[in-house]
Amino acid sequence: MGDDTAAVGAARPVMADVARAAGVSKQTVSRVLNDNPNVSRTTRAKVEAAMKELGYRPNSTARALTTGKTGVLGVVVFDTFHYGPAKVLEGIGQVARDADYAISVMPVRSADRRSVRQAVDRLLLHAVDGLITIAPEEAMARALLDLPHRIPRVAVDASFDSEVPVAAADERGGASHATEHLLQLGHRTVWHIAGPDGSFAARERCAGWREALERVGADVPQPLVGDWEAESGYLLGRELAARADVTAVFAANDFMALGLLRALREAGRRVPEDVSVIGVDDIPEAAYLIPPLSTVRPDFVEAGRRCLELLLEQMASGRNQSLHSVIPTQLIIRRTSAAAPH
Amino acid sequence: MGDDTAAVGAARPVMADVARAAGVSKQTVSRVLNDNPNVSRTTRAKVEAAMKELGYRPNSTARALTTGKTGVLGVVVFDTFHYGPAKVLEGIGQVARDADYAISVMPVRSADRRSVRQAVDRLLLHAVDGLITIAPEEAMARALLDLPHRIPRVAVDASFDSEVPVAAADERGGASHATEHLLQLGHRTVWHIAGPDGSFAARERCAGWREALERVGADVPQPLVGDWEAESGYLLGRELAARADVTAVFAANDFMALGLLRALREAGRRVPEDVSVIGVDDIPEAAYLIPPLSTVRPDFVEAGRRCLELLLEQMASGRNQSLHSVIPTQLIIRRTSAAAPH
DNA sequence: GACGTGAGTGTTACCGGTCACACATCGGAT
DNA sequence: ATCCGATGTGTGACCGGTAACACTCACGTC
Numbered sequence A, B: 001m002g003d004d005t006a007a008v009g010a011a012r013p014v015m016a017d018v019a020r021a022a023g024v025s026k027q028t029v030s031r032v033l034n035d036n037p038n039v040s041r042t043t044r045a046k047v048e049a050a051m052k053e054l055g056y057r058p059n060s061t062a063r064a065l066t067t068g069k070t071g072v073l074g075v076v077v078f079d080t081f082h083y084g085p086a087k088v089l090e091g092i093g094q095v096a097r098d099a100d101y102a103i104s105v106m107p108v109r110s111a112d113r114r115s116v117r118q119a120v121d122r123l124l125l126h127a128v129d130g131l132i133t134i135a136p137e138e139a140m141a142r143a144l145l146d147l148p149h150r151i152p153r154v155a156v157d158a159s160f161d162s163e164v165p166v167a168a169a170d171e172r173g174g175a176s177h178a179t180e181h182l183l184q185l186g187h188r189t190v191w192h193i194a195g196p197d198g199s200f201a202a203r204e205r206c207a208g209w210r211e212a213l214e215r216v217g218a219d220v221p222q223p224l225v226g227d228w229e230a231e232s233g234y235l236l237g238r239e240l241a242a243r244a245d246v247t248a249v250f251a252a253n254d255f256m257a258l259g260l261l262r263a264l265r266e267a268g269r270r271v272p273e274d275v276s277v278i279g280v281d282d283i284p285e286a287a288y289l290i291p292p293l294s295t296v297r298p299d300f301v302e303a304g305r306r307c308l309e310l311l312l313e314q315m316a317s318g319r320n321q322s323l324h325s326v327i328p329t330q331l332i333i334r335r336t337s338a339a340a341p342h
Numbered sequence C: 001g002a003c004g005t006g007a008g009t010g011t012t013a014c015c016g017g018t019c020a021c022a023c024a025t026c027g028g029a030t
Numbered sequence D: 001a002t003c004c005g006a007t008g009t010g011t012g013a014c015c016g017g018t019a020a021c022a023c024t025c026a027c028g029t030c
Helices: A004-008 A015-022 A026-035 A040-052 A060-067 A084-098 A111-127 A138-144 A171-184 A200-215 A230-242 A254-266 A284-288 A300-317 B004-008 B015-022 B028-033 B042-054 B060-067 B083-098 B112-126 B137-142 B172-182 B200-215 B230-242 B253-268 B282-286 B298-318
Strands: A072-078 A104-109 A130-132 A153-156 A166-169 A189-192 A250-252 A277-279 A294-298 A324-327 A329-332 B072-078 B102-108 B131-134 B154-155 B164-171 B191-194 B248-252 B276-280 B294-298 B323-329 B329-332
Touching: A004 B191, A004 B248, A015 A040, A026 A040, A026 B112, A060 B072, A072 A084, A072 B015, A084 A104, A084 A111, A084 A130, A084 A300, A104 A111, A104 A200, A104 B083, A111 A130, A111 A138, A130 A138, A130 A300, A138 A200, A153 A300, A166 A171, A166 A300, A171 A200, A171 A250, A171 A277, A171 A294, A189 A200, A189 A254, A200 A324, A200 B154, A230 A250, A230 A254, A230 B282, A250 A254, A254 B282, A284 B253, A300 A324, B004 B083, B004 B248, B015 B028, B015 B042, B015 B253, B028 B042, B072 B112, B083 B102, B083 B131, B083 B298, B102 B329, B112 B131, B112 B137, B112 B253, B131 B137, B131 B298, B137 B200, B154 B298, B164 B298, B172 B248, B172 B276, B172 B294, B172 B329, B191 B200, B191 B230, B230 B248, B230 B253, B248 B253, B253 B276
Parallel strands: A072 A104, A072 A130, A130 A153, A153 A166, A166 A324, A189 A250, A250 A277, A277 A294, B072 B102, B072 B131, B131 B154, B154 B164, B164 B323, B191 B248, B248 B276, B276 B294
Antiparallel strands: A104 B102, A294 A329, B294 B329
């Protein structure tokens, strides 16, 4: 009863309470907490007992104030959580957990530079130790370039020619591979439903497709530009379905491929007998479409992991090495790709 | 040069620097920052000029230390970002941004109580002001129950009979509605591919389906239990496709419905002429499946918004009112539901 | 026996804000 | 003329940790 600190009970104990209970100084408690070797076994035991007894948990805010490190990483991510970015976030989360970092996500409504800068500012205000953008749009990665603070930063899914360290899938290689596969099946050329302008992945996938065609001297048809959504794949697909010379299409993502499949079906063109289709992303339902969709699988989770590793390295070394990490893709052949009709 | 504080330049200015530059005390700067009315126009102007001049930004960590408020909300979310949870997170993010909160996400590998408690602990260690679980599994919401601290908390997508405030879609009503719709189309009964045990949504959807059948005295077939993935819908779908008396199926989510469509197709049963199918979620590609999928659309983004509003209210009032917020669902009729074959 | 050395511990200042309170000034009511 | 309250500003303590440094003591060395 008498002792007023113990009587309250509800108040969260602080380091001084532990020190008092263990009969040592605050500093010694701090040493125990930080695994400082210069603490005797017996003292350490006493302190640990006191901590357990009182249910002591260090106050991360106070620690952050003195050390200048919050243990929080900021992630700027597009408002609409598409499949890819969500998976990347998953990978980031995994590594962050193991490295004992919390991640603070800041969604942006649009990918223009001003919005992204605003999001970054808010993260900086919240005192993050490092910055990540999941940057499907090229403008997003650029927003990391000229920040006032010299804060470690990294982008996922962004162009490699930026000064910011980047982890991204080998989009170009994957697209090229898919296109080659179709050519090897005997198709004279391959059409392309592209992603929107301004998207890094769209540009790379288109480039990879073009390279593969040029490498064998095939015709390079005009790419049809969609917006990643199934609907645009459907609308553009109707145009393609109307042309008898179209026998193979490489769609820049699975959603658009999905819309395309439907358009082809409505037009009475069979897949894969009349037209072959390959998408990108390997969304979970790709294997269960009718027919199961052949696709290029970028390992998003791995990209997330790698980008965080890049960031942690940067934070450890203190330098802003311009590193790039390229994640290979995998071509998944299912049932929408087959030999060209003769 | 003489003045060592000004000479450095790179060091981030603190409140004392602003005070010195404006010729006032720290406290006055603090007042300006917090919109305290008792500051004269002229002083305020001077201080604001000094802040701008020096590029001053308040240190949120220091502020958090004294006020005890970090301005960060913790969200526990399942590792694998399914469509629903990702959308919920989007809604949470929107409201958080407007209310000037940052959100710290903590993914958990599995939904068992221990993992969730561990994630919660890590969030508490990082000093969040409030706690949210996106809790598709019932165990997740329960992990919020007996926390040591009296911290505001809320769950999304969780059972309403918990003591924790909850925002969730009216799963039961939606399921019931979909089932009724099929019955009205003349089907004698409706089969059900359910979600996994332990899932709140699975239980509610199953209950809604059952209620609708019982209301009209229809047979209640044994539900087939899947795991949300397209594959399980496909495997269970093969069993259903083999039974000639199956004319209508309510699948607990669109992925399983997708697998089911494929199984029906392989078995030569036409949709919707022979068998009608309704799913739940309205995933973006639902409208472009073959045929376009009828489904129940819960407004996930709205659920996220509402849950955050619930949390903010709770934080403002300081009380733990046990509030529930129910979000209505919408039945989207596309092409997989039609009159029963006679 | 004096002395350097390293382990183990405590003291004090400090991080960058906010809070409680003291103080000065001024107009208006008594 | 006096006292009051409102307004505007400054002072010092404090939030809960960590860094820098000082101190004590046992031990081995010359």
